[in-house]
Amino acid sequence: MTADPQRFLRPSAGYRGHAPLPRRRPRGMFILPSLFTAVNIAAGFFAITQSLEGSALQPHHFDYAALAIALAIPFDSLDGRIARLTNTESEFGRELDSLADVITFGVAPSILAFAWGFRSLPFAMHHDMRLKLVQFGAFVCFLFLLCGASRLARFNISVNPIPKNPGRPGRKYFVGMPIPAAAGIVAAVVHGFIGLPIFAWWLAVIWGLLVGFIGFLMISSWRFWSGKEINLTGRQPFRWIVLLGVSIYLLVFFSRVVLLVLAFVYMFSGVIARLAYSWRRHHPPARNPLPSSQGPIA
Numbered sequence: 001m002t003a004d005p006q007r008f009l010r011p012s013a014g015y016r017g018h019a020p021l022p023r024r025r026p027r028g029m030f031i032l033p034s035l036f037t038a039v040n041i042a043a044g045f046f047a048i049t050q051s052l053e054g055s056a057l058q059p060h061h062f063d064y065a066a067l068a069i070a071l072a073i074p075f076d077s078l079d080g081r082i083a084r085l086t087n088t089e090s091e092f093g094r095e096l097d098s099l100a101d102v103i104t105f106g107v108a109p110s111i112l113a114f115a116w117g118f119r120s121l122p123f124a125m126h127h128d129m130r131l132k133l134v135q136f137g138a139f140v141c142f143l144f145l146l147c148g149a150s151r152l153a154r155f156n157i158s159v160n161p162i163p164k165n166p167g168r169p170g171r172k173y174f175v176g177m178p179i180p181a182a183a184g185i186v187a188a189v190v191h192g193f194i195g196l197p198i199f200a201w202w203l204a205v206i207w208g209l210l211v212g213f214i215g216f217l218m219i220s221s222w223r224f225w226s227g228k229e230i231n232l233t234g235r236q237p238f239r240w241i242v243l244l245g246v247s248i249y250l251l252v253f254f255s256r257v258v259l260l261v262l263a264f265v266y267m268f269s270g271v272i273a274r275l276a277y278s279w280r281r282h283h284p285p286a287r288n289p290l291p292s293s294q295g296p297i298a
Helices: 027-053 060-085 091-119 127-157 179-192 201-219 238-253 255-282
Strands: 173-175 223-225
Touching (some): 027 060, 091 127, 091 179, 091 201, 127 179, 179 201, 223 255, 238 255
Antiparallel strands (some): 173 223
16 A cells, blocks of 8 residues: 655644634624614615705704714714724725715715705795805805715825824824714704704804805814724723713713714814914914023123
């Protein structure tokens, strides 16, 4: 009986020099981040349908739309984190996430902003004034959507972008307000009013200016806090867990006030950071004159 010469060339399972084959991840692991993205899309679609059904007689639909947009924000941040934690990132997931953001944080809040702030203006208002306000609102809300889509496109092609007003070294910032935060401001305002639509022309003008300003912040090159330094997988994540629990409690029981405060604090943090940087550039601190090496003159 002759020995098989190839037997000695095959790597043995117990051979120490043979590197083990990498374990294949279950297919369900790749679907998990996309499930969170799907929930994000579902929330955006629900917000759109509720915005179309809302009116002055049924303001709760506007409130439901605002809550759906607000609830989609954590799902948008979780899908990317889960993909990185499970090492299941893919080009398909990135593209799907971008499309979901356009729907949920671009289309849905722009329709909500228009339906709540302009379309629901009372018909008792002067006809020409109401028509001009509705046209103005449609234009501004479209700009909001366009700026949000442009912000996402710039984010997808940027590699280590640097804001015009750099922050602390070593920290990562968003360049321009992220589109979920912009949508969150719209949702926070509508939810703060309990969905009751705008009834006065001057409120509609202020609302249009605010929506336009949020759109500008998205395409700006100003820095905004990214929150990427939060690490729940570190050795001591206890403080973040406690902070998360307190935040959930406040959002559940005091959602109208808390969402408004969080939204405007985040917006003004970027504005104040930019103004402070401009002030420091144009008003540098005075330097102390060097002490003279000569002694006093007699």
